[in-house]
Amino acid sequence: MVKQRKILLTATIVYTIIVLYFMFFAFGRGEASEQISSYTFIFMPENFISLPSPADLLHPNLMSMVAFGNTIAFIPFGILIPWLYRVSFVRFIILFFIAILVLETIQALTFLGSFDINDALQNSIGAALGFGAYKLGFRYRSLGRNLVATAISGMVLFIALWGLGAAVDKLTTKVEGPFVAITEWTDNSGNSSTGDKPDSIQINGQKIPLRYNLYGAEGGDSRTFTYKSEGQTIFSFDYGCPEPTDYSGSISVTRDDREIMSNSGELQRTHPDLFPSLFKIPLEPGDELKITIKGDMKAWDVGYTRMQYFWN
Template structure:
């Protein structure tokens, strides 16, 4: 094929593909139907810790968002190949112009209510273009067009897998996971209380046998006891079990507060005569206060901290 004819063909493909992407940007997925329902501009300037790259488990059990994340990268690989074929350009210049173009499009999406400005999309789209440019540099080195196309396609796939693996590991490093269970009695009570109870062989609540594994908090009669622990400003899930043993009068209460905010308040009148459990998410927890009154019994109180894998 003559060079001028090749250029015309590449130019036509670029125009067609650009129009296709513009269609998906502004008109696909029912965007025009939802314009009247949107009254506020959406601008997301802060990226995720690292934009999400679908992992192997996601590929085996994909969701819609997994396809969107992967598509935001793959759909822009062709631009990294087509544009350098049409115009001589360096990687830095190409990426600078591409990122500026994406920023303009994202802004238009937000201002027209046909989408949102999302910096995560900018990052993903730009990464796709960068992969395409790298594949172009690796593939188009000879005068054999079919060989160039084949090598470029393979290079795109290899680079995509490489980026997927690298950013998948980075994403994993900056994604918190729930840590092991820590019994609350392993911490020091800041009030000096040491009466966390001796773990009995079992409790019977509502006819059910309960066997505490870590700790038991309970008092007799109308007394009230307060326990305060310092958690160290951690993000965690606090878990606790509570109830009134069968052999005791059905009266008492439990109150749990964290940094002065009440997260649990239960009295005997409000609960069923059976064991109950609560798991409370705390984005930042420093001072935990537990107040027990009457015959309420609390057991296996502890937390699982959200931690990075490298902690």
């Protein structure tokens, strides 16, 4: 029994050293710290139990591996520590979480990483999974059966967490709703326009079908249309100079009186492969866009999609 305890203690110390190495020195942290001049502290948790989907694992990247590592790498602590010391779950997880917060703080202060509350929560969830696996698995007299039962319990709990994370991510993530076409717009002169709706237009010899609307300026004049977002939306339209044209037109977009896009018919003349072009921008509630169209330039299929939860 004493020998087994020594082996467990040695394994715990060695594993702790390995984890500390990855937390402070792996992934080029030492070199990167020389280029960091400010501390990074992230205190707001965000989808901290979300793990990469099975599709993401087919094309793994650094972010997906980190998300898995933050949880899986700390499961052994939930098994080894209660195996070494008789400790309740509440006491274990509180002390473990405090220890992780201290390590996260050291990472930030030494420029060897950042303080990220999401990492601390993911690490603690991993340890909690290990603790649960230990409690479920260590119910037999045989050490071998205990280890097998603990491994199976750990996998089952991890898969359950994976499913819970996917469900929470699904419930808390907004997606694009159906497209809503703007069928009536008021321009800078106060005139209301419902927009034209030909079946198609031709640009650079290419026939472009129109789905919803077509807006422009008449007789080479200038018209400015205003759109104000009433929620979290994604505003979009296509634009270009339809044939026949002398490429004299232009289009510009301002967001809260700051220009964010400007294009001209001359660009279409010199770079026809860029047209027709798509303009698309996410907007927050109250954001105001002003779209100014001049000359031959046209904008069509103007509208927005509202960001909403899947149950909406």
